[in-house]
Every structure is written in structure tokens, then in C-alpha cells.
Amino acid sequence: MTNTTLPTDTQVLNSLKSVIDPELMVNIVDLGLVYNINIDEQTKHILVEMTLTSTGCPLGDVIKQHATEVLLAQYSGFTNDIILVWNPAWNPSFISEEGKQQLE
Amino acid sequence: MNLTSTQKAPSPNLVTPHFVLGGFSLVVVAFILMLYPSAVQQHYFNPVLLASTHLLVLGFITLICFGALYQLLPVILDVKLYSEKIGITTLFTLVVGVFFLVISFWNLNLKEVFYVAGTLISIAILLFTTNVFLTIKQDSNPSIEKLFVIAATVWLFITVILGFLFGLNLSFNFFDISHLELLKLHAHIGIFGWFIQLIIGIGSKLFPMFLLSYEASKKPLNIAFYTLNVGLLLGFLSLFSTSKSSIKIAVFLVLIAIGSFLYFIFETYTKRVKKSIDYGMKKAVLAVVILLIPFLIIISLFYFQSTEFSVTQSFLYGFALLIGFITMLVMGLTYKTLPFIIWLKLYKDYVGKHKIPMPKDLYSESTQKLQLLLFIGSLITIPIGILFSFKLIIRVGTIMLFAATIFYFLNILKIILHKRYLS
Numbered sequence: 315m316t317n318t319t320l321p322t323d324t325q326v327l328n329s330l331k332s333v334i335d336p337e338l339m340v341n342i343v344d345l346g347l348v349y350n351i352n353i354d355e356q357t358k359h360i361l362v363e364m365t366l367t368s369t370g371c372p373l374g375d376v377i378k379q380h381a382t383e384v385l386l387a388q389y390s391g392f393t394n395d396i397i398l399v400w401n402p403a404w405n406p407s408f409i410s411e412e413g414k415q416q417l418e
Numbered sequence: 419m420n421l422t423s424t425q426k427a428p429s430p431n432l433v434t435p436h437f438v439l440g441g442f443s444l445v446v447v448a449f450i451l452m453l454y455p456s457a458v459q460q461h462y463f464n465p466v467l468l469a470s471t472h473l474l475v476l477g478f479i480t481l482i483c484f485g486a487l488y489q490l491l492p493v494i495l496d497v498k499l500y501s502e503k504i505g506i507t508t509l510f511t512l513v514v515g516v517f518f519l520v521i522s523f524w525n526l527n528l529k530e531v532f533y534v535a536g537t538l539i540s541i542a543i544l545l546f547t548t549n550v551f552l553t554i555k556q557d558s559n560p561s562i563e564k565l566f567v568i569a570a571t572v573w574l575f576i577t578v579i580l581g582f583l584f585g586l587n588l589s590f591n592f593f594d595i596s597h598l599e600l601l602k603l604h605a606h607i608g609i610f611g612w613f614i615q616l617i618i619g620i621g622s623k624l625f626p627m628f629l630l631s632y633e634a635s636k637k638p639l640n641i642a643f644y645t646l647n648v649g650l651l652l653g654f655l656s657l658f659s660t661s662k663s664s665i666k667i668a669v670f671l672v673l674i675a676i677g678s679f680l681y682f683i684f685e686t687y688t689k690r691v692k693k694s695i696d697y698g699m700k701k702a703v704l705a706v707v708i709l710l711i712p713f714l715i716i717i718s719l720f721y722f723q724s725t726e727f728s729v730t731q732s733f734l735y736g737f738a739l740l741i742g743f744i745t746m747l748v749m750g751l752t753y754k755t756l757p758f759i760i761w762l763k764l765y766k767d768y769v770g771k772h773k774i775p776m777p778k779d780l781y782s783e784s785t786q787k788l789q790l791l792l793f794i795g796s797l798i799t800i801p802i803g804i805l806f807s808f809k810l811i812i813r814v815g816t817i818m819l820f821a822a823t824i825f826y827f828l829n830i831l832k833i834i835l836h837k838r839y840l841s
Contacts, residue, residue, distance in 0.1 A: 336761070336776050338630070338692065368627050370493040372762065375424030376769050383770025406630050406691040417630065418693040 321389055323351045326360060329388045333380045336373055340416045342381065346408025349399060360385055360394040365404045374398065426492040430763045432502045432509075434834050436485025437756050439513055441827040443477030444745070448820040455812045458733060459804060463601070469523040474740060475608065476516045476539070480574075482748050483616055484508065484546060486755050487567070491553050494563050494623050500552035504545050512542035528585045536582035543578045547571050562639045566619025569647055573611025576654075580604045595657060603657055605736075610672055611650050613744050618642055618679045621702075625683060628699055628754060630692040634685035638678035646675035669716060676713050680706065696778065697786045701750025708742040708797070734801050741819075742797050749793070749826055757781060757833050764838045772840040780836045781829045789825035792818045 321329075330348055331341045342348055342364065350363040362381060366374050378396045385394040409417070450470045451458065457466035488499050499505065515538030522532040550571045554564055581604045587593060622639050626632050649671030656664040683706045695703070715735040757777040765774045796819035803811030 333770075334776075337628070337758070339776070339778075367630070368493070370426070370496040372424055372427040372489075372493055372758065376762065376766050379766070380770040387770075405632055409630075409691060414691065417691055 320355055321353060321360070321392070323353065326351050326353065326362070326385065326389075329384055330362070330381055332384055333377060335367070335377060338367070338417070340409075340413050342377060344410045344413030344416065346410060346413065347377075347404065358392045360389065360392050362394065362396045363399050364396060365399055367404055369400060424762065424766065426496070426498045427759065427762060428488045428492070428499050428505070429502055430759050432499075432505045433485045433489050433759050434756070435509060436481050436488075437752060437830050438834060439509075440478045440482035440485065441752075441823075441830040443473050443481065443516075445820075445823045445827050447474045447478065448816070448823040452813075452816040452820045455809065455816045458737075458800065458812060458816075459807065460729075463598075465524055465526045468526075469520045471736075471740070472523060473516065473520050474745070475613075476512070476519070479613060479740075479744055479748055481509075481512065482752065483613070484512075486748075486751060487550070487616070487620070489755050489759055490620055490624070491550070491567070494561075494567070494620070495554065495557040495559075497553060497556040500549050500556070504549040508542050508545040508549065511538050511545065515539035515542055528588050532585050536585060540578055540582055543575050547575050562636060562643060563619050563623050565643055566615055566622070566639075569643070570612050570615035570619060573607055573615060573650065577604060577608040577612055580607065599657060603653065606653060607650060609739055609744075610646065610675075614676070614679075615646060617744070617747060618646075618675075621679075621706075622682065624751070624754070625686050625702070628692070629686060629690035629695065631686045631690035633689040634682055636682075638682040638685075642675040642678040642682070645671040645678070649675060673713065673716060676709065680709065680713070696753070697783065697790060698750045698753030701790060702747050702754075704794075705743050705747035705750060708738060708746060711738040711742060730804055733804060737801060746793065746797075749789075752826075752830065753781065753786065756830065760833055760836060764836065768838075768840055774841075775839060780833045782832060785825050785829050785832075789822050789829070792822035792825065796822060 327343055327348065331343045333342045334340065335342060335345060335347075338345065345367065347366065348362060348364045350361075352361040352363075353359075354361070362385075364378075364381070366377065378398065381396045382394055385392065447470045450466060450473075454466045457464060457470075460467070484505075488502075488505055492498055515535050518531050518535035519539065522528060522535055525531075550567065554568060557564070580600070584597065584600050584604055587595075587600075588597065618639065622636070626634065649668045652664050652671065653668035656668060683703075687703060712735050715731060715738065718731070757780040761775075761777040761780060768774055796815045799811050799815030799818065803809070803813075803815055
């Protein structure tokens with residue numbers, strides 16, 4: 315459902331749970347790939363800083379694009395940027411308990 | 419301009435023909451073995467085994483390694499492949515060369531057709547080596563994976579040149595070296611210098627990546643790199659020496675390398691976060707376990723050599739290495755590479771906009787499961803048939819092997835012929 319009101323970080327995070335890593339089949343939030351969310355009320359812009367499990371991952375653009383499309387569809391009137399960051403380098407300890415269960 | 423990781427991936431037009439032609443070659447190899455099962459009980463220097471072995475190692479394994487490497491080099495090094503045109507030229511030259519090589523071995527006529535084959539294959543490998551080196555040159559960061567790929571490519575080149583010279587020497591006899599020793603060296607440099615070295619290099623990146631396991635120490639990989647390459651170099655130099663001690667040291671060093679790699683994979687597997695693994699990874703892990711067999715055979719073959727069993731032992735050793743380990747691993751990793759490149763081509767512009775299938779939906783899992791069971795069946799029955807000289811068992815094993823390769827090839831075709839489906 316499209317939301318036109320100012321979303322919270324938690325809402326954005328929940329929306330990003332529909333973005334699945336096509337290899338691991340676990341969502342990017344539970345994988346611990348989403349590092350930071352910044353929502354600007356003035357410019358109606360959502361900035362997501364995220365990483366990938368591996369620097370050369372050929373699926374990187376696809377995962378970014380999926381996240382962009384999900385946020386555009388969920389938050390009408392909001393633009394967004396998904397930025398890949400490599401610091402701190404991702405490691406499996408970032409995976410949530412739910413994520414670990416899905417990998418078992 | 420900085421390219422993104424997806425933009426660095428090669429075109430499917432370069433990668434997919436390697437898998438199709440490679441898969442087809444494997445079917446032909448299995449078909450030949452099914453038609454001539456008695457060949458596996460004879461000395462390896464016979465037309466059927468020479469033709470089918472070269473079709474297997476060049477037409478299937480090397481071809482798929484090339485295709486996979488074009489796709490994986492950008493993942494490992496985070497750079498774009500230097501030239502796709504060189505890649506296509508390499509493919510064409512290699513395929514024609516292998517075709518002529520198989521014909522010349524089949525007729526056991528190492529004259530004109532063999533010269534053409536040897537020349538074409540040498541050109542193809544030179545082109546491949548150039549392409550890999552110019553790709554690697556773009557990345558200045560040192561890594562053990564990169565060292566393995568560089569060394570593997572160099573040994574591939576040496577293997578091909580050595581094989582070509584060996585064939586020419588049968589006609590012209592320009593150097594006085596035991597042909598059987600040269601053949602052994604050619605085979606071992608190819609298997610350990612090219613295939614296993616490449617597998618260690620690529621595997622050291624892919625196994626942790628697919629299993630989500632990053633706690634294993636990389637020290638065993640460093641040990642494996644130096645012991646493997648010093649061992650191979652020593653083995654190569656022993657060809658020009660009458661002393662047997664250098665070859666013993668060479669074998670010992672290669673054993674340390676294999677042991678180190680096995681330890682790295684064991685640590686990676688036991689410390690993995692991804693507990694449930696798909697059939698592609700199951701095959702890859704099982705292949706590594708099978709590597710223990712030739713590892714133990716090397717010891718028995720070398721230190722307790724018995725002339726009575728040497729032909730059988732030699733075949734079982736080669737079978738465990740080429741079919742049990744390398745072919746199984748290549749089959750498994752096919753499912754971790756090919757579906758992704760096709761999926762990216764068909765769906766990257768539709769992600770998030772439509773409900774789309776995932777890469778694993780591009781092939782049939784039940785076909786893959788059946789293929790694995792038949793393949794394991796052949797891995798058990800063929801060696802048993804050979805050990806007990808039971809022809810019927812060998813025949814059943816080769817039929818299972820053929821059926822397994824058919825299912826593998828059908829899945830490759832299913833992936834490649836997948837039509838975009840949006841809902």
C-alpha cells in the first residue's frame with residue numbers, strides 16, 4: 315500500500331525486508347546489509363546506506379534497484395538514493411537471528 | 419568512469435556458449451565410454467581413452483573453466499574482463515582445435531591433423547593467457563586468489579605446449595626423453611597446475627562466499643600455493659634428471675598443497691553460517707571429499723607401487739581426479755554461475771517492478787537431484803567393476819554416467835533457453 319506521510323526508520327526498514335538477496339534467499343535487512351537510513355522531511359528524500367556480502371558481487375546493482383523500486387512504490391512523493399558503502403566491511407555477525415534461522 | 423559490479427559482469431553471449439559446448443562435450447565423452455566400456459580396463463595410452471580424456475579435459479572442463487573464469491574474474495578482482503572479443507576468438511579456436519585433436523587421437527594418427535589441432539589449441543591458450551593477464555593487470559591489490567589464477571594460467575600454457583611437443587616428438591623424435599614419463603608429467607601439470615590450482619584459487623573465494631563462512635584462516639592457502647608450485651616446478655625439472663629423489667620431494671610438496679586446501683575447505687565448511695546448502699554446493703563439497711581418494715592413491719601408487727596393479731590404480735587415480743573431483747565440482751559450480759548470468763540478462767531491468775523468478779527457478783531441481791544420484795552411482799560402480807574385472811558392472815556404471823550427463827546438459831539448455839516470465 316502506498317504511504318504519503320513521513321515514514322519512520324523502522325517503517326523503511328520493514329519495507330526493505332521485501333528485498334531478497336537472489337543467491338542467499340534472505341532479505342537484505344536480516345542479512346545485516348542495511349547500515350543507515352536517513353529520511354529528510356524537507357526534501358522528501360530517503361537515503362539508505364547499505365553494503366553487500368562481497369565487494370565484487372555481480373548482483374549488487376540488482377539489489378540496489380530492487381530497494382529503490384520498493385521505496386518508490388511504498389512512499390509516494392519520496393525520492394530515494396541507495397548508496398553502497400564498504401566500511402565497516404560486512405561479516406556474518408551482522409546477520410539477525412531471523413536471518414540465521416532462514417539460513418539453517 | 420567507475421563501473422558497478424553488475425556492469426563489470428561479461429556479456430552472456432561470451433559465457434553461455436562455453437557452457438553449452440562444454441556440456442555437449444561431456445555428453446559425448448560419456449557416450450564414448452558407454453559404447454566402449456572395455457577401454458577403461460586397458461592401459462591409458464589407447465585411442466578411446468586418449469580421445470575421450472582430451473575431450474573431457476579440454477572440451478568440457480577447460481571450456482567451462484574459461485566461461486566461468488570470464489564471469490568470476492570480475493567478481494574476484496572487481497574489474498571488467500579485458501576483452502570479450504579475445505574471449506570469443508579463444509573459444510572458436512579452442513573448439514576447432516579440440517575437434518581435430520579428438521579425431522587425431524581416435525585414429526591414433528599424430529600427423530597433419532594433430533599438427534593443425536596442436537597449433538590451434540596453442541593459439542587459443544596464448545590468447546586466453548593474454549586476456550587473463552591483461553585483466554589481472556587492471557587490479558593492483560595483491561591477493562592469494564590472484565596468484566593462483568596467474569599460476570594456473572601459466573601451467574595451462576606449459577601443459578599445452580608440452581603436450582604438443584610430445585605429439586611432435588612421436589613423429590620427429592627431436593629429444594630423447596621417455597614418452598611415458600613425458601605423458602605423466604603432461605597429465606600431472608595439467609591436472610594439478612591448471613585445474614586444481616584454478617579450483618583452489620576460485621574456490622578460496624567462492625566457498626566462503628556461498629557458504630557465508632569468513633572465519634577460516636587463509637594461511638593454508640598460502641602454504642598450498644607455494645608447495646604446489648615448487649612441487650610442480652621440481653616435477654618438471656625431474657624430467658631432465660635421472661635421480662628419483664626430486665620427484666619424491668615434488669610429490670610430497672603437492673600432497674602438502676592438497677592437504678592444506680582440504681583443511682581450508684574443512685574449516686570453511688564447519689564454520690559456515692549458511693547451514694542449508696543447495697544441490698550445486700552439495701556437489702561442490704562432495705567433490706572436495708572425493709579429492710581424498712586420489713590423495714590417498716598418490717601415496718599408495720608412489721610409495722607402494724605394484725606393477726601388477728599399476729594400470730588399474732592409474733585408471734582409478736585418474737578417474738577419481740578427473741570424473742570424481744573435477745567433473746563433479748564443475749557440474750556443481752555450473753549451477754552457481756550460469757543461472758545468474760542468464761537471470762541478470764533477462765530480469766535486471768524488471769527487479770522490484772514485477773514479480774519475477776529467482777535464479778534457482780531457471781533450472782529443474784529434481785533433474786539436478788536425479789543427475790547427482792546417477793553420477794554418484796557411476797562413481798561407485800565403475801571403480802568396483804574395474805577392481806573386480808566385472809564387465810557388466812562397468813557397463814551399468816557407464817550407462818549411469820551417460821544418463822547423468824544428459825540430465826546435466828538438459829538443465830544447461832533449460833537455463834539458457836529460459837524465456838522471460840513476468841507476473
